[in-house]
Amino acid sequence: MITASLVKELRDKTNAGMMDCKKALTETNGDLEAAVDYLRKKGISKAAGKADREASEGIITARLSEDGKSGILVEVNCETDFVSRNDNFVGFVDAIADALAASDAKTLEEALQVRHGDMTIDEFVKSKVIELGENMQLRKFERFDLEGGGAIAQYIHMGGKVGVLVEVGADKGDTAAKEEFQDLVKDITLHIAAAAPQGLSRDDIPAELVEKEKDVYRGQMQEEGKPAEIIEKIIMGKIGKFFAESCLLEQAFVKDPDQKVGKLVEATGKTLGDELVIRRFVRFGLGE
Secondary structure (H helix, E strand, O other), rough: OOOOHHHHHOOOOOOOOHHHHHHHHHHHHHHHHHHHHHHHHHHHHHHHHHHOOOOOOEEEEEEEOOOOOOEEOOOOOOOOHHHOOOHHHHHHHHHHHHHHHOOOOHHHHHOOEEEOOOOEEHHHHHHHHHOOHHHEEEEEEEEEEOOEEEEEEEEEEOOOOOOEEEEEEOOOOOOHHHHHHHHHHHHEEEEHHHOOOOOOOOHOOHHHHHHHHHHHHHHHHHHHOOOOHHHHHHHHHHHHHHHHEHHHHOEEEEEEEEEEEEHHHHHHHHHHOEEEEEEEEEEEEOOO
């Protein structure tokens, strides 16, 4: 006999609907664990039918280790802003982030195979699809582990619409504990969130993107009737401006546009008697 208490217990375990729980228990002759598996399989089946629906809303969140030596950045997507603000979804994203922070996953593929209870993260996402009725995805995942001295830092902007993870290196072991260093790192995360650099330096900007920009400038000047012999010289000047807008180290610092980010890092290093360097960063924009 399928009792109300058994149905409730299955609902508590799976968050599935009452009728789905009752049907699962009926199909499995009241075997609770078999019913859980039944609902998971059913959820995965239904999730597949929603997988082609656009999921561009959601939440970006981050986790840092207590010692500041490792951090993760995660983007989990859903279809509507309404669901993204639902406490159930927020808790779901937090559970994913906590599981990934406790793991040693380094890639998105590895992250999807991390265990959350008796499920993988991939299965956990698919089970939430059936529960909330929207396509959902763990779309992006990044992990930074500190390479040498310094610190990892994170910043979440606009309630989870933008997220930043950055590694700032230092030669001396005690630099990371100093207030000036911590202020610098915080300012860098805020700057990256606001200015959306495309790379750390010119070496990080894809050559095809640079050529595309050159083609655009070339076409504009040809339309203006500029002589061919001076077009290439003008292009080089415009590309220099493009790099200044795209490369983090060359960007004007948002709090002081007269100072480049790279020069700010260099100056702070001199103040601290150390050599500081931005080793790497990643910026997630929701749905991008």
